[in-house]
Amino acid sequence: MNEIKVAVLGGEGVGKSALIVRFLTRRFIGEYASSSECIYRKRMSVDGRQMNLELYDPCSQPCEGKSTLNEQIHWADGFVVVYDISDRSSFITATAIVHLIRELSLGAAKRESESVVFLVGNKQDLCHMREVGKEEGQRLATDGRCQFFELSAAECYQEVSLMFTKLVRNASLSGKAKERRRRPSGSKSMAKLINNVFGKRRKSV
């Protein structure tokens, strides 16, 4: 069984939880109370292969045992970095996160295990209030070697689902996930790390 760990990162209120919940339940939940970080688990089939997906949803508020961005980056095989197209400051945050992911994986890149990063401009339905141009998103994606999507968690399940499915497929083929599979002892210490970093709080949908 393939195990894929995906972290959904980005500034406050950009729609991280909305995207995850939309993917897992097909529903858009307008107000989502999240006072702690959590990991959602889902079994899915991609290209006929069974995958155990772990989706990490951080909490923007200070909370007990909160993991650092560095820990989140080391934990994950793949990333969805989200910003809100109607909020320029969220794009600045997304830019910093993409650069940090690439900096931290510089050493790993030498081992051909660069992380898969998808950059998502969310809230496309608010394009009448747009503060971040589509071409700016595309430019950041090119610079950071990311795939780029503009979509709306509020309006379109299909695009959200396709984006996550593609990420899981790409992450499962990436060097980082393969390297973990080659080293069974590594998965033990990784499980320990997850518990240390995130506590035992996990949810299945």
Ligand SMILES: Nc1nc2c(ncn2[C@@H]2O[C@H](COP(=O)(O)OP(=O)(O)OP(=O)(O)O)[C@@H](O)[C@H]2O)c(=O)[nH]1
């Ligand atoms: N118009 C619109 N609103 C959205 C969309 N996605 C999320 N929202 C709204 O944006 C707000 C924040 O959404 P969340 O999913 O809680 O965002 P988050 O990034 O998880 O927030 P924190 O965990 O607090 O950082 C909520 O009011 C959502 O209803 C979208 O695609 N379009």
